[in-house]
Amino acid sequence: LSFLAALCSAGMAVYILSRAPRAFVHQIFAGSLMVLAVEAGLTGMAFHEITYTEVTPWQRYLLYPYGLAPGIWLLFSLSFGRANYREFLRRWKWAAAGVFALPLFPLLLFPEEIFLGAPITDESSRVFLSLGWPGYFFYLCCLVGAVLVLMNLEKTLRYSVGHNRWQVKFLILGAASIFGARIYTGSQVVLFSFLEVEVQVVNVGAILIGLILIARSLGRAKLLHFDFYPSHSVLYNSLTVLLVGIYFIAVGVVARAFFYLKGGLEPVVTTFLVFAAILGLAVFFLSDKLRLQRKRFITRHFRRPRYDYPRVWAQFTARTASVSTLGTLCNHVVNMVSETLEALSVTLWVWEEQEETLSLGGSTALSPGKDGPLRIGGKGTRNLMQTVCQETQTIDLGESADGWKEELKRLLTGPSGETKVDLCVPLCAAGQLVGILAVGSRVGQESYPFEDRELLKTIGDQAAANLQTLRLGEKLQQAREMEAFQAMSAFFIHDLKNLASRLSLVTQNLPVHFDNPEFRTDALKTISQSLDRINGMCSRLSLLSQKLEIRPRAMDLNELARRALAPL
Structure with a gap:
């Protein structure tokens, strides 16, 4: 063995x-x-x-x-x-x-x-x-x-x-x-x-x-x-620590009981049975099919809704309320849809209107490529996306899909068909398509009933609004950055013009007053100061490519003023 x-x-x-x-x-x-x-x-x-x-x-x-x-x-x-x-x-x-x-x-x-x-x-x-x-x-x-x-x-x-x-x-x-x-x-x-x-x-x-x-x-x-992006907090809510703690307590109790009773099973055998029972329960409760069957049993026999809608909505709001980046929002959406609907594959594609492509925002089955986000589509995809945006309900891309639905299914599954897509939700906000939420088959290859499709549509509408808000925020941030860059460029251009004027005067008077020692001294001083100013400007510009980090420290303001006025 x-x-x-x-x-x-x-x-x-x-x-x-x-x-x-x-x-x-x-x-x-x-x-x-x-x-x-x-x-x-x-x-x-x-x-x-x-x-x-x-x-x-x-x-x-x-x-x-x-x-x-x-x-x-x-x-x-x-x-x-x-x-x-x-x-x-x-x-x-x-x-x-x-x-x-x-x-x-x-x-x-x-x-x-x-x-x-x-x-x-x-x-x-x-x-x-x-x-x-x-x-x-x-x-x-x-x-x-x-x-x-x-x-x-x-x-x-x-x-x-x-x-x-x-x-x-x-x-x-x-x-x-x-x-x-x-x-x-x-x-x-x-x-x-x-x-x-x-x-x-x-x-x-x-x-x-x-x-x-x-x-x-x-x-x-x-x-x-x-x-995956697990949290760095390892001990918090760890099931492993709980199981090991229960196991050691059980071993101690069994050993002490055997010491007093001196009968029954041997402590090694009893301890092994305790360990096997705990491990078996852990494996049993990790079954996705068991979780899905439990939900179905409660819905069927206790006449309860399939989902606790207030709790689902509260979780969705809590996960997406403080999100500030597009990628993080997409990952939260696909993870929540996969957990809620027990879907094996959920992918959110973001529509890039200028390039007429769908870029991968988040997925439970696909990973970004080495050269950047995965993209599908191209020229001619705009008409298909306009048709998709006109749909007001969840789109069924099952076996009977035909026409534009078949074309959409081929686009979302890719040329190799590596991801199966059963449902598709157009993410539209203010009449504009911002993305597509594609949902694959669920655990046990079961179909999606009406409640699942309605919940998926509701989540998709809210996700579309959040995506549109973040994209508008990114555009506003880019506009502000461009405005700040233009203002900063104006200051640098002004300084460069002053330096150019000083150097121009030196070069114009150089042929006339070259034999004058005082002129040569002043010319060298002017050129040296201009070079120092240019080097200082280059060093400040190089900071823009680095992450700015403020490190406050105490210093003499008079000394700072003297150093700033020294080149003048």
Whole structure:
């Protein structure tokens, strides 16, 4: 079993690296899987060489990949699915360095004190290794590292929506099963200060289960390129911390109850059942189909509306009220529509009237191109957009679409048909088209009833008004910037004209008074001052290309006035 896990993990690492060898997240993920492959292989060797008289070298070798795994997986969890992963890596650099270095500290400095004495066997021939304080510290650091990995992966899952969530869900669940098992085995060591050798098989089994889940996720997404923007607050509202806390409390209660009752199931078995139940509930409640079936059941049997409309509208208002950029507004709109309607793919296209194209504003399935926003359409698209703007209801682009609807469907799905579009909402404000909201199929391939279409139309109308307001605000800001630039240009041109006049007088009088020493002295002084003024103007102009940052400090105003008047 161990060698099978090692072979599968190494094979998947090679496959991941071959898909995009230069992508940072692929390199880190391949390295993470290779560490698991080495750990699984050493686990198999340790079981083949197990003795009842001494700790084998394989048991010590196994600790090195086990200690490296949390660090490299933490780097993967910080970079996977995050468009701003460099910022996260910079903020977490000291924590990541600690997760890498602290487990290796006892292994390198106190290798002989990790395990104390010879192995211990009980009446059922189970082998236990007693830990010294370096070993206890090692497993405690690995346990903390595993929790940090799960916290970051949980944050990525919570910020994914729609089609992207459908693609990454099983990869995150696979990693959660691997490190959930490590939390289980590590907690046994931390609580009882003994390492049961047979329990290490749990980690190998978790690796196999995790690889199966990861393989299913890779079947849905060939590349690991996703753009989420999670918050930097990691501990706030973290389900991982809650589950780990409940788990440790349950382990302590079970161990104490077994100590007093001395009967029933063994504490290791009972603890494993508690862990399996918590993990099973987490996997169960992550099902999108379950959430959709629950809504349908409540609507059908309790005669409740499909949506809590006041709450939906309050959430939409709260998300979009303080938005100041077009891209942020588009992302909020598509994420909310995807979460509310359980749609896998939601895309908002912004209409560029001058270029006659639709540019990608936000999407749960598409990502911006390397050369800028993705654009579709071109010359001849204006007539189609005028027809779309005349529609007052949600446009159905199902299988029976024909005429201009078929043309619109081909435009929105693209030449390769990579995004399926079932519904389309024209975003019109003040009689002008500002964008198109395209909604793909929902979870379970279910159709959209009348309530969904009406809610989608209402959200689209409000989104159109917000888009139009932001675009008008951007145009006003550009006009103000141009006005400020013109005013500033007038001052610079005035200064340049004065300098040009001074230099012109010097050049006109130079042939006549060149032999006069006083004239040459004044001419050199005038040229030098003019050059200083030009250099000062260039340095001030260069500041316009940089971000202005005000740094107030105390200074003598008289000295400032003297320096300003010195060139005059």
